[in-house]
Amino acid sequence: MRDDYARAYAELARRHWWWRSRQALVLKRLAALPRLEGARILDVGCGAGVVLDALANLGEAEGLEPDARLAAEATHPGAIRVVPFGPEFRATTPYDLVVMLDVLEHLDDDLGSLKAARSALAPGGWLLLTVPAMPSLWSRHDVVNEHRRRYRMRDLAAVIEGAGLRVVDVRHAFAWTVGPLLARRWLAPATDESEYRVSIPPRPINAALDLLSRLDHSIGRLVRWPVGGSLIALARRDDTPDSALAEAA
Numbered sequence: 672m673r674d675d676y677a678r679a680y681a682e683l684a685r686r687h688w689w690w691r692s693r694q695a696l697v698l699k700r701l702a703a704l705p706r707l708e709g710a711r712i713l714d715v716g717c718g719a720g721v722v723l724d725a726l727a728n729l730g731e732a733e734g735l736e737p738d739a740r741l742a743a744e745a746t747h748p749g750a751i752r753v754v755p756f757g758p759e760f761r762a763t764t765p766y767d768l769v770v771m772l773d774v775l776e777h778l779d780d781d782l783g784s785l786k787a788a789r790s791a792l793a794p795g796g797w798l799l800l801t802v803p804a805m806p807s808l809w810s811r812h813d814v815v816n817e818h819r820r821r822y823r824m825r826d827l828a829a830v831i832e833g834a835g836l837r838v839v840d841v842r843h844a845f846a847w848t849v850g851p852l853l854a855r856r857w858l859a860p861a862t863d864e865s866e867y868r869v870s871i872p873p874r875p876i877n878a879a880l881d882l883l884s885r886l887d888h889s890i891g892r893l894v895r896w897p898v899g900g901s902l903i904a905l906a907r908r909d910d911t912p913d914s915a916l917a918e919a920a
Contacts, residue, residue, distance in 0.1 A: 758783030785834035843899025
């Protein structure tokens with residue numbers, strides 16, 4: 672990630688409509704999980720810890736961030752460990768919940784990394800992750816963010832299951848963004864990324880897009896969107912009774 676983008680990332684996470692609405696989506700999904708109060712939580716790739724602060728309301732939360740530049744912008748840096756995450760990662764204590772928000776697409780070995788996430792979970796522990804969806808949406812944005820891939824729903828489910836986790840739910844989110852993202856692909860293809868910038872829109876526009884995205888998420892809980900700019904997946908360590916999985920779906 673470019674230095675200028677890294678410096679701006681914490682402010683984007685706090686104020687930009689996409690990050691704010693993604694956080695709302697994730698927290699609402701977690702609120703529906705049974706018996707999560709007081710959980711031990713690990714936020715992998717937590718950046719400046721913006722979501723980590725909210726996760727602390729659910730239990731004992733700590734963050735892991737490989738990029739020291741992002742962690743340096745944290746409000747509570749003591750809760751974040753600056754260490755790599757990948758197939759070699761080994762947790763020193765089991766977690767009830769591992770969160771990976773737009774992390775997996777950055778990793779060379781997504782399967783090995785998910786196996787590491789599984790090993791960090793206590794029996795019956797939850798994994799919640801988001802990733803960019805639809806390879807057809809690949810653009811300069813993905814290049815600047817150092818993405819390795821965008822995911823199809825079936826491919827994401829397959830790699831989660833291949834890591835020994837049971838998929839509870841996988842669905843698209845940000846369905847309304849597909850049209851604009853397709854336009855971005857054609858207007859800003861995956862070349863000449865040196866001048867690419869992500870900025871926070873003026874306050875009324877930012878608020879409107881946040882509201883539109885939250886409406887998108889609410890509808891998406893009732894009706895599965897066939898497309899979307901993102902995928903959100905919920906999985907559980909595979910030694911879990913089917914009744915608990917049905918309760919969370």
